[in-house]
Amino acid sequence: MRTPRTDFPEMYALFFRLVFRRMDPEQAHHLAVGWIRLAARIPVLRTFLAAALAPRYKELRTEALGLRMHGPFGLAAGFDKNAVAIDGLSMLGFDHVEIGTVTGEPQPGNPKKRLFRLVADRALINRMGFNNDGSLAVAARLASRTPVFRTVVGVNIGKTKVVSEEEAVADYVKSAERLAPHADYLVVNVSSPNTPGLRDLQATEALRPLLTAVREAADRVVPARRVPLLVKIAPDLADEDVDAVADLAVELGLDGIIATNTTIAREGLGLRSAPALVKETGGLSGAPLKERSLQVLRRLYARVGDRVTLIGVGGIETAEDAWQRILAGATLVQGYSAFIYQGPFWARAVHKGLAARLRTSPYATLADAVGADVRNKHA
Numbered sequence: 001m002r003t004p005r006t007d008f009p010e011m012y013a014l015f016f017r018l019v020f021r022r023m024d025p026e027q028a029h030h031l032a033v034g035w036i037r038l039a040a041r042i043p044v045l046r047t048f049l050a051a052a053l054a055p056r057y058k059e060l061r062t063e064a065l066g067l068r069m070h071g072p073f074g075l076a077a078g079f080d081k082n083a084v085a086i087d088g089l090s091m092l093g094f095d096h097v098e099i100g101t102v103t104g105e106p107q108p109g110n111p112k113k114r115l116f117r118l119v120a121d122r123a124l125i126n127r128m129g130f131n132n133d134g135s136l137a138v139a140a141r142l143a144s145r146t147p148v149f150r151t152v153v154g155v156n157i158g159k160t161k162v163v164s165e166e167e168a169v170a171d172y173v174k175s176a177e178r179l180a181p182h183a184d185y186l187v188v189n190v191s192s193p194n195t196p197g198l199r200d201l202q203a204t205e206a207l208r209p210l211l212t213a214v215r216e217a218a219d220r221v222v223p224a225r226r227v228p229l230l231v232k233i234a235p236d237l238a239d240e241d242v243d244a245v246a247d248l249a250v251e252l253g254l255d256g257i258i259a260t261n262t263t264i265a266r267e268g269l270g271l272r273s274a275p276a277l278v279k280e281t282g283g284l285s286g287a288p289l290k291e292r293s294l295q296v297l298r299r300l301y302a303r304v305g306d307r308v309t310l311i312g313v314g315g316i317e318t319a320e321d322a323w324q325r326i327l328a329g330a331t332l333v334q335g336y337s338a339f340i341y342q343g344p345f346w347a348r349a350v351h352k353g354l355a356a357r358l359r360t361s362p363y364a365t366l367a368d369a370v371g372a373d374v375r376n377k378h379a
Contacts, residue, residue, distance in 0.1 A: 009342065009343065009345045009349070012342070012343035012344065012345060013342075013343075016341065016343065020032075020340075021117070021119065024113070025115040025116065025117050025124075026112065026113075026114070026115045029079075029115070029340075033079075033080070033084065033085050036085045036088035036089065036091075036092065037084060037085050037088050039088060039091065040085070040087040040088035040091050040148065046087075046088075046091050046148065049091050049092070049344075050090075050091045050149065052348075053091065053092050053093050053344055053345065053347065053348050054070075054090070054091060054092065054093035054347070054348065055093075055348065055351070055352075056070050056071075057071065057351055057352075057354075057355040059355055059358055059359070059365070059366070060072065060351060060354060060355055060358070060366060061366075062095070062331065062332065062366060062367075063367075064256075064309050064331045064332050065184075065185050065228040065230075065255055065256060065309055066226070066228060067096075067152050067184055067185070067228070069095045069096055069152050069332075070095045071095040071351055071354070072095060072322070072326065072330075072331065072332045072333055072354070072366060073093075073094065073095050073322060073332075073333055073334070073335070073347060073350050073351060073354070074094050074095050074096035074097060074098060074152070074154075074311075074332060074333070074334045075089055075094040075096075075097050075098065075334065075335070075336065075339065076098055076313050076334035076335060076336040077098040077099065077100045077101055077154070077156035077187065077189070077232075077336075078100075078101070078126075078128075078336055079336055079339065080097060080099045081099065081100060081101065081102070081131065081132045081133075082099070082102075082132055082133045082137070082138055082141065083099040083138050083141050083142050083145070083153075083155075084141070086099065086145070086147070086151060086153055087147065087148040087149055087151070089151075090148075090149040090150075090151040091148075091149065092344050092347055093346075093347030093348050093351060094151075094347050095151075095152070096151065096152035096153070096154060096184075096332070097151055097152070097153055097154070098153075098154035098155070098156050098187065098334065099138070099153065099154070099155055099156065100132065100138075100155055100156030100157060100158070100187070100189070101130050101132065101156045101157065101158040101189050101192065102132050102133075102134070102135050102138045102155065102156065102157050102158070102175060102179060103130050103132060103134060103135065103157070103158050103159065103160040103161075103171070103175065104134070104135050104159075104160045104163065104171040104172070104174040104175045105134050105135075105160045105162075105163075105171075106132065106133050106134030106136075106137065107129070107130060107131065107132065107134070107160060107161055107162075108131055109128050109129035109130060109131025109132075110127050110128060110129030110131075110194060114126060114127045114128050114129065114282070115127075115128065116277050116280050116282075117277075117340070118269065118274075118277055118278070118286070119341075120270055121268075121269050121270050121286065121287060121288055122286050122287040122317065122337070122338070122341055123269070123284060123285060123286030123287055123288050123289075123337060124284070124285050124286050124337050124340065125277065125280050125281075125282045125283065125284050125285075126194070126262070126282050126283055126285070127193075127194045127280075127281055127282030127283070128194060128282075129161065129194045129195060130158050130159075130160075130161065130192065130194070130195055135157070135174060135175040135178040135179055136178060138155075138178075138179065139178040139179050139181075139182060142155075142179070142182035142183075143181075143182055152184045152185070153182075153183065153184050154183065154184060154185045154186070154187055154230075155179045155180075155182070155183035155185075155186055155187065156187040156189050156232065157172060157175040157176060157179060157186065157187065157188060157189060157214075158172075158189040158190075158192060158195065158198065159171055159172065159190075159195055159198055159201070161195055161196070165197050165200065165201075165206075168201060168210065169209060169210050169213045172188060172210060172213070172214050173213050173214060173217045176214045176217040176218050176221075177217050177220070177221050180217065180218040180221050180222050180227045181221055181222050183227055184227075184228075185227065185228040185229070185230060185255070185256070186214070186218060186227050186228065186229050186230070187229075187230045187231070187232050187258060188210065188211060188214055188229070188230070188231045188232070189232045189261070190202050190207065190210070190231065190232070190233070191232050191233050191234035191260070191261035192261060192262070192283065193234070193236075193261075193262065193263075193264045193282065193283045194282060194283060199234055199236075202233060202234065202237060202241065202245065203241075204244045204245065204248050207231070207245070207248060208248060208252070211229070211231060211248075211252055211254065212252065214229060215229055215252070228255035228256060228309075229254060229255050229256075230254065230255055230256035230257060230258055230309075230311070231245070231249065231254060231256075231257055231258070232257075232258040232259075232260075232261055233245055233257060233258070233259055233260055233261065233296070234260060234261050234262075234263070235259075235260035235261065235262075235263045235265075235289060235292045235293050235296055235314060236263055236264055236265060237296070239299060242296055242299050242300060242303075243299070243303055245257065246299075246300050246303035246304050246308070247303070249304060249308045250304055250307055250308060254308060255308070255309060256308060256309035256310065256311060257300055257304075257308055257309075257310055257311070258310075258311040258313060258334075259293060259296045259297045259300055259310060259311070259312060259313070259314070260289070260292070260293045260296050260297075260313065260314045261283065261314075262282075262283025262284055262285045262289070262314075263283065263284050263285075263288075263289055263292065264283065264284070265284065265292075266278055266284065266288075267288070268287075268288030268289075268290075268291070269284075269288055285314070285315075285336065285337045286315060286337035286338070287315050287317060287337075287338075288315065289314040289315040290314065290315025290316070290317075290321065291315070292314070293312065293313065293314030293315055294312075294314075294315075294324065294325065294328055297310060297312045297325060297328045297329055297330055298328045298329060298373075298374055300329065301328060301329025301330075301371045301374045302329075302374050302378065305371070306370075306371070309331050309332070310329050310330050310331060310332075311330060311331070311332045311333065311334060312325030312326075312328065312329075312330030312332070312333045312334070313333065313334035313335065313336075315337075316333055316334070316335040316338065317335070317338040317342070318349075318350070318353065319349065319350045319351075319352070319353020319354045319356070319357060320353065320357070322335075322350055322353075322354055323353075323354060323357045323369075324373075326366065326369050326370055327369055327370075327371070327372050327373040327374075328371070328373055328374060329370060329371040329374055330370065331367075331370050335350075354366075
């Protein structure tokens with residue numbers, strides 16, 4: 001089956017300028033999710049799109065968290081909050097899909113308008129506030145799902161906004177009990193800037209009992225297998241706090257760390273962005289986050305080495321960005337914001353570029369490349 005012509009990404013760029021850019025970002029998001037879901041439900045169309053947009057490269061096959069994946073590149077949490085488009089996203093080429101963030105109870109999120117495009121900076125600002133259907137509804141949806149494609153599904157859980165910090169552990173445990181049976185891996189999100197007090201849970205004295213309780217809950221409801229447990233951290237942590245989380249992950253036998261979530265900083269934004277947008281509160285994602293996320297990843301790998309699986313996310317736009325994360329210590333990489341700007345051909349381009357870089361590198365496998373830059377620096 002023929003693959004898309006090379007000018008198709010330019011066609012999407014034109015479509016973005018003429019259609020999506022004129023729409024409210026959140027409305028455009030819902031429209032895109034609807035199209036992806038519809039395409040995945042039409043057998044002939046999904047077969048064609050999967051062949052065109054998700055070619056598989058044997059050299060990119062990846063084992064991580066005890067799971068086998070077609071490659072290392074996945075879609076970060078935030079796009080499919082309610083687990084409604086997993087097959088469609090796999091059809092577009094993502095090797096794993098992380099759904100959520102899902103909270104213990106359903107919640108509408110923060111008042112609209114809450115999602116903003118900074119097109120000149122290839123960035124987004126969001127203060128969505130974990131709008132989702134809640135853990136009970138999402139668990140039921142996952143339980144009734146009949147997968148069309150073999151896709152690794154991660155489930156990202158967070159704190160319900162109205163739940164106090166004192167009751168946060170119980171809220172996470174409730175979500176873990178409901179969702180762990182349907183998750184290939186589970187992520188504790190304590191790093192979104194859009195739920196008051198959530199980032200306070202990154203302090204090790206709060207994080208230790210939380211991760212311990214979620215681990216126990218997952219083991220209790222899924223005794224037949226170990227559901228990998230990860231924590232997602234903010235790029236705004238001080239270096240010593242990054243080290244503390246790394247040490248805690250090793251101490252608790254955590255399976256992985258995702259570095260990083262969005263940032264409350266506004267450094268790296270170009271002068272062309274509208275000043276009013278730059279001043280919007282919420283988490284900044286996209287290209288301006290690239291350097292800090294890479295710094296955090298390198299620091300984590302230098303601290304934990306191969307003892308904890310690292311997932312690099314934040315500002316990844318190209319195959320070269322993904323390759324740099326792998327060399328810095330990431331076994332898996334994720335993206336989201338660039339998906340908005342580059343469209344359905346993005347994952348295909350990243351895979352093609354990664355395969356090309358691996359072939360011309362000194363590494364026999366992708367696993368050999370993980371952390372190579374950090375190891376060489378400390379050799």
